[in-house]
Amino acid sequence: MTRNLKFFIPALLFGATVAHAQYTDQINTNRPGQSMAAYSVGKTIFQIETGISGTHENHDVLNYEANGVALDLALRYGAFAEELEFILDTQYRFDQYSDALYTYNRNDFKTLTFGAKYMVYDPNKNYKPERNVISWKASHKISYRALIPAIAVYAGFNLVGKNNPYSFPDDKLSPKVMAIAQNNFGKWVWVNNFIADKIGTSYPSYGWITTVTRGFNTHWSGFLEFQAYKSDYYADGIARVGAAYLLSDTMQIDASLSSGFKNTPAVQYGGVGFSWRFDADYNDILLSGKGDRENLLEEDQKKAKDEKDKRKKEREELLNTPVEP
Numbered sequence: 001m002t003r004n005l006k007f008f009i010p011a012l013l014f015g016a017t018v019a020h021a022q023y024t025d026q027i028n029t030n031r032p033g034q035s036m037a038a039y040s041v042g043k044t045i046f047q048i049e050t051g052i053s054g055t056h057e058n059h060d061v062l063n064y065e066a067n068g069v070a071l072d073l074a075l076r077y078g079a080f081a082e083e084l085e086f087i088l089d090t091q092y093r094f095d096q097y098s099d100a101l102y103t104y105n106r107n108d109f110k111t112l113t114f115g116a117k118y119m120v121y122d123p124n125k126n127y128k129p130e131r132n133v134i135s136w137k138a139s140h141k142i143s144y145r146a147l148i149p150a151i152a153v154y155a156g157f158n159l160v161g162k163n164n165p166y167s168f169p170d171d172k173l174s175p176k177v178m179a180i181a182q183n184n185f186g187k188w189v190w191v192n193n194f195i196a197d198k199i200g201t202s203y204p205s206y207g208w209i210t211t212v213t214r215g216f217n218t219h220w221s222g223f224l225e226f227q228a229y230k231s232d233y234y235a236d237g238i239a240r241v242g243a244a245y246l247l248s249d250t251m252q253i254d255a256s257l258s259s260g261f262k263n264t265p266a267v268q269y270g271g272v273g274f275s276w277r278f279d280a281d282y283n284d285i286l287l288s289g290k291g292d293r294e295n296l297l298e299e300d301q302k303k304a305k306d307e308k309d310k311r312k313k314e315r316e317e318l319l320n321t322p323v324e325p
Contacts, residue, residue: 023082023282025249029275030074032242032254033225035191035209038119038152040085040180041078044281049074051254053271055095060263068095070110072273083119087156093166106165112174115156123148146185149192154178159199174198189213197228205231219246223256237261250277 023042030036031049041047050073057066075088091111097104123145155178162173176197183190193209207229215221224239242256252275258266 001156005214024280026246027250027252027275027277029134029244029252029254031252031273031275032239032244032256032271033192033209033211034227035211035225036087036117036154036180037189037191038150039122040083040117040119040152041076041277042279042282043078043080043084044279045076045078046278047076047275048277048315049273049275051271051273055093057265057266057267057270058263059265062099062264064097064099064265066095066097066106068106070094070269070271072271073128081118083122083152084116086116087114087154088208089113089115089156097165103280108161108164108166109159110166112159112161115154115157115176117152117180119150119152119153121151123150146183149181149183152182152250154180168202171198171201174201187215197229198231203231204235205229216228220244221232230289236267238267250279251275 004222023045026040027041027047028037028041029047029049031051037119050071053070053072055066055068055278058064070091070093073090073092074090076085078085089111090109092108093206094107095105097106154176156176158171158174158176160167160173164171174197176195177199178196179181181192189212191209191211191213191298193207193246195204195205195207195209197207207227209225209227211225213221213223220243222243223241226237227240229235238258238260240256240258244252244254244256246252254273255271256273257270258268
């Protein structure tokens with residue numbers, strides 16, 4: 001792979017369902033993909049996203065192989081504002097490394113990052129589209145407004161312990177920043193992450209993740225994802241595919257497979273995961289004493305009743321109109 005950006009090849013991906021607000025009726029999780037959505041979990045919401053995966057690496061040039069298990073855990077909490085959330089993202093790995101001379105076991109944090117995400121622009125904030133109560137299709141069709149993405153920014157730092165076998169000696173504390181763009185096209189969601197990681201170390205990394213999500217019904221969704229990253233030490237592209245199943249409004253399970261495009265090293269891993277949201281402390285945004293969802297429902301019901309009354313009146317007027325001989 002060359003050092004230019006040719007490996008940033010566009011790809012489509014699928015992920016979990018996302019709505020047009022910070023807090024949603026159903027859990028909004030970043031699993032099973034690796035991209036981060038622009039919308040936060042919502043103020044006072046605590047969310048756990050965890051998983052386990054089998055990992056495999058083999059390097060044709062350095063002639064080594066590593067097989068193991070990775071445990072993922074992300075803790076998300078919304079605080080101070082609907083647009084803000086704090087995130088602890090970790091992965092602890094156990095594997096066995098073998099080359100021509102040695103075989104030994106390794107274990108440590110592959111990832112230990114703490115940061116915060118803030119949505120700086122929501123194209124749907126304060127926007128109330130005209131709802132067609134007569135035609136479901138008309139009221140749910142994709143509008144050109146969907147081409148305007150929601151924008152969020154993320155800033156955090158990586159923590160690396162002493163003698164970590166998965167990092168370089170100077171990777172003790174380093175910043176990570178990200179720009180996030182998200183488009184919602186009805187049942188489709190498209191998320192893009194632009195990442196600068198391990199800034200200020202000997203080998204800073206720059207990457208891009210693009211994910212497309214498709215909700216198939218009230219329970220199932222699927223995703224495809226492409227991730228590309230580049231540093232002076234290593235560059236590669238990874239494709240992912242998987243699905244998620246909604247157990248309830250607060251719980252989701254998922255499964256995914258990932259594979260790289262190179263053989264220096266070749267990487268493959270697959271796993272399953274579980275996400276859970278605790279929202280008992282959530283105070284819904286009130287509109288005249290009711291939440292957004294209830295107000296929209298009442299608005300639709302009122303419009304439907306008005307339309308029904310109008311048609312009834314027209315029929316009565318037509319029946320009462322005398323017929324000319």
